[in-house]
Amino acid sequence: MPTDLDVRTARDLARPDVVTLEDVLAGDPTTYRVLTGDRPTGALHVGHLFGTLATRVALQRHGVETIVVLADYQVITDRDDPGDLPGAVREVVLDYLAAGLDPDATTIFTHSAVPAVHQLMLPFLSLVPVAELDRNPTVKAExxxxxxxxxxxLLTYPVHQAADVLSVHGTLVPVGRDQLPHLELTRTVARRFNRRYGHVFDEPSALLSDAPLVLGTDGAKMSKSRGNAIELRADADATAAALRAARTDAERTITYEPERRPEVANLLLLGALASGRTPQDLAEEVGDGGAGALKRYVTDALVAHLAPLRARRAQLARDRHVVTEVLARGAERATAIADATLATVRVAMRQTA
Incomplete structure (x- = not known):
């Protein structure tokens, strides 16, 4: 019997505004423009690698135009002190490059470097009632x-995201199934603007991600602020120490049961992703070896998997100018697109002489 999740998944995939990576690659990938991004609140971790970075590199490899925004202005939505923001941006860009993003193929820029994005937010705000923002799931969750x-x-955060996407005429936005309602506001803004001022924006589709959710070493969502993350920039010793301290349970035999044994299942998933296997196969191999054997396997597999990335990152970090140059090139490209979009919007709104 299908579960509620199965029914929701089938319904989501039947929507014309939702596509999968397989759908994109089955057609002409060069006809799409993906807009995605991160808040630079710290260096990235293995959850980012297996969750979002791997998808971005795959899109790039198949010729999909990809634009990545580092939303530095959005760091202060939920904190009083943004900390060393330039340093955080640098760390994230190094992670991007080490993971395989190529600035010759992928545009990487910061919010603060492209003023037209934020100018577009003003007319977009006029299209969204406050009551609609109040009940937005993104706002409530944040x-x-x-x-x-x-x-x-924070209240206008979803409109700012809409400006990110529409400023560069993004046609695909990678999201998980639980984030589908979030993208709907962007589509709504595009639709309302077109209705009021004439057609300027195409409504973007959701690129539905099946990326695995990697939990932290304590079984909760992996997050640097929780102290449960394995950073991409960490060395082998730090990775091993984090995995030795990872939470498991009292059962000796290792089985892959995500609902009943989430901590053990997460280690199995991490080991499987790092070694190209399935969690079920790995569980069968470890068997009665217990948590100690599982942790040793995961440590060896993850350290080996990350070694080339970490070597590239160390080499890149020795060049003081590499991040500056990548961001300058990305800002130039994103600014050209966003400025042209803003000019079109002003004409449509009859704001130019």
């Missing part, structure tokens, strides 16, 4: 996670 009073920036 506020709950931060535990802070709702700021104007």
């Amino acid at each position: 506020q709950a996670a931060s535990g802070r009073a709702l700021s104007g920036l």
